[in-house]
Amino acid sequence: AQTVTQSQPEMSVQEAETVTLSCTYDTSESDYYLFWYKQPPSRQMILVIRQEAYKQQNATENRFSVNFQKAAKSFSLKISDSQLGDAAMYFCAYRSASNGNKLVFGAGTILRVKS
Amino acid sequence: GAGVSQTPSNKVTEKGKYVELRCDPISGHTALYWYRQSLGQGPEFLIYFQGTGAADDSGLPNDRFFAVRPEGSVSTLKIQRTERGDSAVYLCASSLRGLPDTQYFGPGTRLTVL
Numbered sequence: 212a213q214t215v216t217q218s219q220p221e222m223s224v225q226e227a228e229t230v231t232l233s234c235t236y237d238t239s240e241s242d243y244y245l246f247w248y249k250q251p252p253s254r255q256m257i258l259v260i261r262q263e264a265y266k267q268q269n270a271t272e273n274r275f276s277v278n279f280q281k282a283a284k285s286f287s288l289k290i291s292d293s294q295l296g297d298a299a300m301y302f303c304a305y306r307s308a309s310n311g312n313k314l315v316f317g318a319g320t321i322l323r324v325k326s
Numbered sequence: 327g328a329g330v331s332q333t334p335s336n337k338v339t340e341k342g343k344y345v346e347l348r349c350d351p352i353s354g355h356t357a358l359y360w361y362r363q364s365l366g367q368g369p370e371f372l373i374y375f376q377g378t379g380a381a382d383d384s385g386l387p388n389d390r391f392f393a394v395r396p397e398g399s400v401s402t403l404k405i406q407r408t409e410r411g412d413s414a415v416y417l418c419a420s421s422l423r424g425l426p427d428t429q430y431f432g433p434g435t436r437l438t439v440l
């Protein structure tokens with residue numbers, strides 16, 4: 212079974228600075244998808260960024276980018292120019308490309324943004 | 327357009343009671359998912375519907391949990407004989423189809439069993 216590990220329970224960043232959230236995963240599959248979701252206090256999970264494993268190029272969405280290292284099974288999220296609205300719980304998630312539709316989530320990282 | 331909606335937002339019940347949690351997916355989405363998020367943890371998969379049928383119910387913890395989607399749109403998660411350990415946020419998500427479409431989440435229902 213696939214597992215997702217987020218080793219940082221909590222991170223802090225100064226407004227306008229850059230922060231990186233870590234995620235590692237374990238799988239025997241070669242084709243899969245990886246995601247970062249943001250969950251503010253409102254509880255609504257919001258998709259931040261998505262990466263297909265077959266793509267070597269790292270995904271980027273505005274201030275958010277990933278460092279996808281397939282051989283190391285690592286998928287970190289970099290947030291540039293941090294804003295107060297970025298404060299939330301961030302979840303890394305895995306989804307098989309061939310077997311099942313479920314998302315497997317990590318335990319999450321709380322991100323605090325200081326003004 | 328409208329996102330995924332879930333009702334009620336919060337539900338408090340007593341141990342042993344029956345509860346129903348409702349999910350309205352995004353219009354036109356054929357795939358629907360239920361997850362359970364315990365305090366301080368990531369969501370855990372419960373069940374996946376494609377259309378009206380449960381394509382994968384491997385995450386349901388026991389036979390007290392049941393979900394339906396009779397017309398392929400709204401889904402109801404039903405919990406019988408609730409236990410204190412059932413207290414959690416229950417999240418619903420939908421996607422246009424199944425793989426590889428992105429899952430969009432609702433705001434969840436916080437269930438508290440006293």
